Amino acid sequence: MSEPHSEDTSQVHAKTEPANSESGVHVTPPVGEPVAKIKPGQLPRPEKTEPRKILWQHVFVLSAVHLISLFALIPWLFTWSGLTVAILGHFVFGMLGITIGYHRLLTHRGFTCPKWFEYALATMGMFNLQDSPARWVAIHRLHHRFSDQQGDTHSPLVSFLWGHVGWILYRHKDTVRTIRYAKYVPDLLRDPYYRRLERNNGWFTVFLVHAIVIVAIGAVVGYLNGGVNEAIRYAASWAVWGVAVRTVFVLHGTWSVNSLTHMFGYRNYETRDQSTNNWLVALIAHGEGWHNNHHADPRSAAHGHRWWEFDMSWWVIRFLEGIGLAGNLVRPKSWASKK
Ligand SMILES: [Zn+2]
Ligand SMILES: [Zn+2]
DSSP: OOOOOOSOGGGGGGGSOOOOSTTOOOOOOOOSSOOOOOOTTOSOOOGGGOSOOBOHHHHHHHHHHHHHHHGGGSGGGOOHHHHHHHHHHIIIIIIIIIIIIIIIIIITOOSBOOHHHHHHHHHHHHTTSOOOHHHHHHHHHHHHHHTTSTTOTTOTTTOHHHHHTGGGGBOOTTTSSHHHHGGGOHHHHTSHHHHHHHGGGHHHHHHHHHHHHHHHHHHHHHHHHHHHHHHHHHHHHIIIIIIIIHHHHHHHHHHHHHHGGGTSSBOSSOOSSOOOBOHHHHHHTTTTTBHHHHHHSTTOSOOOOSTTSOOHHHHHHHHHHHTTSOBSOOOOHHHHHHO
16 A cells, blocks of 8 residues: 555666566565564664654555454344355465465565466455555565564564554655665566556555455345345445455454564574564464564475475465466475485
C-alpha cells in the first residue's frame, strides 16, 4: 500500500544499480559486522522513517479489513461455504501467492517456472493486501541486507509492535515510492507487468477486483441455495470470511515471520541477525517460520532443513516440479554437505 505512484516507472530501471547475477536478481549480501545480541527496544527505528509521517491510507485500509473481519462474530454471517473459501484462500492465495510467489520465487529466485505461471503466482500474491510485488520484494531484500540493524525496515528489536505492523504505518524514505526502491528490484521493474502494477496502485485494484469476484460468486451460490435473501447473506458471508478474515489471517502470518521469528524460537545457524526457527509460525505461514534457516541460506527454496522441520511450501514446490511447473530448485547447502 504505497503512496500513489505518479512517476513514470518506465524510466525506473535506468536508475537502478547493476544487477550482480546472470538472472538479474539483485543479490543482497549482509553488510556490517555481526550484531551483538540485543533486546527488543534497544534498536533505534530506521533513520529513513524520520521525520515521522503516518501513512493514513495504510492505517485506513488495514483498520477497515480488520473491522470487517470482526463481523465474523455475527452468527447470521456464518456459512460453511464462506469458511471453506477462507481456508482455501489461506492455502491457495497465502501460500502460492506470498510464500511461494512473492518470497521464494520473486525475491530469492529459489526455483524457475514458466513466465505465465510466475505472473499467476504474483497475481495471487496481490489478493493478500500485501502491496505490489516490486515493493514487497524490495522491502524484503532490504530486510535481508540489514537484518536487525537500523537499516532493516521491520526489525522487532525496535519493538514487537513495530516489527509486526507499526513499520507499515510510517513513511520510509526508501520504500515510499517506486523510484526510490527501484534499485533493489531491477529484475522485476524490467518487466512491463510489474511496472504497470506500480502505477496508480494497480496492485490494489487487483485486490479489489478479486474481492468483488469472490462476493459475486457468493451471491450466486446463495441465490441458488434460497433466492434473493440467501444471495445477500452469502455475499456478505463470503465478503467477511472469504475475503476479510482470510486476508487478516494471512497478514498476521506474514507479519509474524517479521516479528515472532526474530524473537522467539531456536537457532540452527549463527547468523548475524537474531532470526529464529519457530514451529507455530511455520505452521500458520506455510513453512516460513523456519526463518533462521532462511537467513542462513536465503536462496534455498526449502526452509525446513532438518527432517522434522515441516515446510509445506517446499513440498508444494516439489509437486509443481513433478508436474513440470517448477525447475532448478535451489536446495539448502547443508543438505549437500551431508552427502
Ligand atoms: Zn528475517
Ligand atoms: Zn527472504
